Amino acid sequence: MKLPLHPCPALLAGMLALLVCLTRGVAAGEPIRIVTEELPPYNMTQDGRLTGMSTEVVQAVLAEIGEQASIQSMPWARAYDIALNAENVLIYSITRTAKREKLFKWVGVIAPMDWYLYAKPGRKISLQTLDDARRFQIATVKEDAGEQYLVSNGFAVGRNLQSNNKYEYNYEKLKLDRVDLWISIELNALHLIRQAGDDPAQSVVRALPLPDVAGQRGLHMAFSPQTDDAVVARFRQGLETVQRNGTYAAIARKWL
Structure with a gap:
């Protein structure tokens, strides 16, 4: 049976809806995975939950952009390896050195350091x-x-x-x-x-x-190199917002 040369409106609407869903799926990619280490007082586990200055900043960014993601704490070498080799991985608190500059997609500074x-x-x-x-x-x-x-x-x-x-x-x-x-x-x-x-x-x-x-002063949050640039940009904008609206300053006062 031959298909009609001019598909009915209902068929066109269904095809369009399917295309939109597929496009959103591609854009969304895999869920964001966040890895860190025990580096008090920046990131640390207390009473079974992750806290610290950097952790609070990351959580504030997630809330600002409406993103939900779990944070896993592990030895640094393991977290670093995951962030180098997997898609959609955010790592913190990471120092932005010349050696690492091209290995990650950098979001921004989340805490001071010396x-x-x-x-x-x-x-x-x-x-x-x-x-x-x-x-x-x-x-x-x-x-x-x-x-x-x-x-x-x-x-x-x-x-x-x-x-x-x-x-x-x-x-x-x-x-x-x-x-x-x-x-x-x-x-x-x-x-x-x-x-x-x-x-x-x-x-x-x-x-x-x-x-x-x-290198560039401060501890950073950064994404794995395979992560889509649009995801990185959204987190970067969220960080800039919490730095601008006073949220970052309020967090820093608690820890510094």
């Missing part, structure tokens, strides 16, 4: 340049920006870097003299020291500031 090499006051370690640190053992976190920075400058895991999966291990190793130095973001270091019941002013000294680690 990197330092820390030492114990009693050790009296004097560092004028990064080269001075090469003869010491340094505690790092696997594949985080601090470790990547040191590796890119000729340091090596197993030689002068002791790599761990959890940030709190590094302060313990410094405290017990199992390492000489500890590379960390300042707010994370202060939080971990206080959490251990110690006074930061008595427990560590800033042996060397490391402004080059951060």
Whole structure:
């Protein structure tokens, strides 16, 4: 049987509806997956729920754009690998370095940060340049920006870097003299020291500031490279809105 040359209006309407549904499905893609790590006070699990300054900013952006997505906390190396290789993955809090610039689609800054090499006051370690640190053992976190920075400058895991999966291990190793130095973001270091019941002013000294680690200042949220640009733009607009309308400032006052 031949189809009519001029399909009836009902048939055309049905075909149009089907096309719209298919188009929306392609545009929507897979659900957004959000991955992070335990990096207090930026992102951390308390009483079974994720919180922290960066987490609250990400949640505010989700609310602003009307997006629902679960957040998973895991070791950084695993989160980093997922964000590199899967579609529609948002990762935070991530440092925007030159090495990572083309690996992710960047949304924007969600928290401030400053990197330092820390030492114990009693050790009296004097560092004028990064080269001075090469003869010491340094505690790092696997594949985080601090470790990547040191590796890119000729340091090596197993030689002068002791790599761990959890940030709190590094302060313990410094405290017990199992390492000489500890590379960390300042707010994370202060939080971990206080959490251990110690006074930061008595427990560590800033042996060397490391402004080059951060690249573009602040911790970011970023998408996996396979993510559609329209999704990235929508999150970027949402972040700009919460920064502009006072939501970000209110969150920052709670944590800084």
